[in-house]
Amino acid sequence: MRHLDLRWKVRGGVQVRVVEQPGLWMAPEELESLLAQLRGIVRRGIGHDLDYGIVTGDPERLRQAVITILSDAKTGEPVAFNALSYMDLELRGVPARALHLGLVVVDPAFRTQGLSWVLYGLTCMLIFVRRGLRPLWISNVTQVPAIIGKVAEAFVTAWPNPFASVRRSFDHLSVAREIMRRHRAVFGVGPEAGFDEARFVITDAYTGGSDNLKKTFDQAQKHRDERANALCRDSLDYARGDDFLQVARFDLPAARRYLLRDVPRHSLPALSFRLLFLMLGQVLLPLLHWLDPQVAMGALRPRGED
Incomplete structure (x- = not known):
């Protein structure tokens, strides 16, 4: 596939x-x-x-x-x-x-x-x-408290994070710098927008195609946990049009946490079947092909050929 x-x-x-x-x-x-x-x-x-x-x-x-x-x-x-x-x-x-x-x-x-x-x-x-x-790096750009909170709940390594004392690592910063340098168009941020590396805040963000998504704090959907709302209210200038850039790392602990905490029990069997199918295609099938001595593998010839 x-x-x-x-x-x-x-x-x-x-x-x-x-x-x-x-x-x-x-x-x-x-x-x-x-x-x-x-x-x-x-x-x-x-x-x-x-x-x-x-x-x-x-x-x-x-x-x-x-x-x-x-x-x-x-x-x-x-x-x-x-x-x-x-x-x-x-x-x-x-x-x-x-x-x-x-x-x-x-x-x-x-x-x-x-x-x-x-x-x-x-x-x-x-x-x-x-x-x-x-491991897979994840990014999110938004000014909506509900989304900031949902991303922080889904990815415990997310930074900024209103719910956990996650440390902003050097890799968090490196990924953020690369995103802002090379991929602003992905989330509709123009070249004139600034980036506060200390807080991961994109300033004047709604100038590169995402203009219709700009909101006031009152218009933005709130999270059920007031900490997410307070983080956005205190850190973002909604009149100017600021956004948070959240960066997270999806790795094996994050995957285990997602399966055990977020996926409903009744949906776990169907999801597990598809994950197993992907794993077979990604890991086991290449191994089986490699171990077959009768089939050519790239520049390697089958056993028995002169």
Whole structure:
């Protein structure tokens, strides 16, 4: 399986589909259908169209995107999506890859259905396993307290973090610098926006395509834990248009925490089956192929050939 295209049902009458880098392999008519679904969710979710991110149909965004789309299993109507994006970085002199959490939009009728575990952690878990359990850096840009809190809950290593005394490591800072230097377009931040490295605050962030997402503090959805609300209220200038850049590391402890704490018990068997299938394709099948002496492996010839 070169690119992910997984589908299954979860409790609550919701169908999940995860599509990886559709711009590299989907037929044009399939891409248009996918974009139409995403744009319909945006119109219902925020009340107007967006000229931002994946919904613009930009070919580069489609080539780098990993999209999780949720649909009503009875009607087939799309009800929510999360559009993530791959970003190539350099960390400690070595090429690395990060996954930006991107745009999350939910139909108002489905906002209390307990779908956060799908929208904020599922895709990261699948990509982590697909990468052979190699650590994966995660980023998030927002001024919404509810999202700041949800990301901090889903990724305990996230910084800034209103709930835990996470230390801002040198790797956190290096990843943030690389993102701000090379990938501002991924989250619609213009070149004139500043970056406060001490607080991970992007100043005057809404000038590069994300203008329609700018909110006042009163308009922004609040988190149930007041600590997330206080962090945003005290650190961000909403009149100017500031955002937090959150950076986290998804590794084996984070994966274990996600499976044991965030995934509902009734959804764990179906998810575990798909994770096992990915693991077989990523780890065990290459090993079996390598051990077969009768099949050529790159420049290596089968046993018995002259």
